[in-house]
Amino acid sequence: MSIALTCQGLARSFGGVQAVKGVSLSLPAGQVTALVGPNGAGKTTVFNLITGNLRADAGQASLHGKPIMGLKPWQVARAGVARSFQDLRLFQHMTVRDNVLAATEPSGWFWQPGGAASRAARLARAEAAMEAAGIAGVADARAVDLAYAERKFLSMARILAAEANVWLLDEPASGLDLSSRTRFQDLLKAARAQGVAICLIEHNLDVVMALADRIAFLDRGEVLAEGEPQAIMRDPKLAAIYFGDRK
Numbered sequence: 001m002s003i004a005l006t007c008q009g010l011a012r013s014f015g016g017v018q019a020v021k022g023v024s025l026s027l028p029a030g031q032v033t034a035l036v037g038p039n040g041a042g043k044t045t046v047f048n049l050i051t052g053n054l055r056a057d058a059g060q061a062s063l064h065g066k067p068i069m070g071l072k073p074w075q076v077a078r079a080g081v082a083r084s085f086q087d088l089r090l091f092q093h094m095t096v097r098d099n100v101l102a103a104t105e106p107s108g109w110f111w112q113p114g115g116a117a118s119r120a121a122r123l124a125r126a127e128a129a130m131e132a133a134g135i136a137g138v139a140d141a142r143a144v145d146l147a148y149a150e151r152k153f154l155s156m157a158r159i160l161a162a163e164a165n166v167w168l169l170d171e172p173a174s175g176l177d178l179s180s181r182t183r184f185q186d187l188l189k190a191a192r193a194q195g196v197a198i199c200l201i202e203h204n205l206d207v208v209m210a211l212a213d214r215i216a217f218l219d220r221g222e223v224l225a226e227g228e229p230q231a232i233m234r235d236p237k238l239a240a241i242y243f244g245d246r247k
């Protein structure tokens with residue numbers, strides 16, 4: 001089992017709040033790791049530290065053995081880490097196709113070597129990603145005009161189009177109905193089968209149990225437990241913390 005991304009000792013405070021306290025994680029290629037924990041546990045902050053959206057007070061992260069700490073978000077993206085946000089961060093007034101196309105060039109640079117050939121290749125990637133995410137039929141619609149579930153799948157199409165081998169997904173299935181959730185799960189299973197290392201922040205335990213190969217349980221900025229899903233979910237101490245019933 002090869003490890004795609006690791007982080008050690010990540011820490012970050014906001015004023016007096018120590019949001020993340022020495023988090024270490026490994027994301028194996030071809031596996032789904034669910035990052036689970038109560039509200040405010042520090043899950044999104046861990047993503048922000050890995051992707052360079054926030055500066056860490058301490059800690060290291062490496063992608064296939066190469067350090068990525070201190071890189072800018074676009075550099076982390078270009079290195080092969082794709083992420084989604086809870087609020088999706090779509091280009092609201094651009095078309096679905098252009099939203100996906102933008103994800104094929106994570107630097108945000110307009111100039112590119114390769115000219116027309118490169119643009120054609122990017123377009124082909126965008127079309128394939130929209131097809132795989134089931135949104136090819138709304139390619140010409142503006143993001144702002146999409147239904148909620150389609151917006152979530154547009155966010156996933158952007159992840160697919162980036163062709164990254166690590167995916168950090170922040171509540172990608174929240175608010176989806178059962179059939180959309182199944183569609184979403186199939187999409188993740190296909191990526192896992194292709195060797196993508198997926199880390200999933202998810203509150204819906206049905207989704208977690210359907211997808212996760214491993215769970216890392218975070219509470220108050222610390223990883224309390226990590227391991228096989230059934231064992232983690234059977235632990236009464238963790239269940240009490242998760243459901244807000246701690247003594």
Ligand SMILES: Nc1ncnc2c1ncn2[C@@H]1O[C@H](COP(=O)(O)OP(=O)(O)OP(=O)(O)O)[C@@H](O)[C@H]1O
Nearest residue numbers: 014017018019037038039040041042043044045046
């Ligand atoms: N930019 C920020 N400024 C100040 N405090 C922050 C900031 N980002 C996060 N925090 C605080 O850090 C703690 C961890 O927040 P974080 O969003 O990482 O938790 P989470 O586990 O993702 O929560 P949720 O499941 O509700 O999304 C919380 O106390 C939060 O209020």
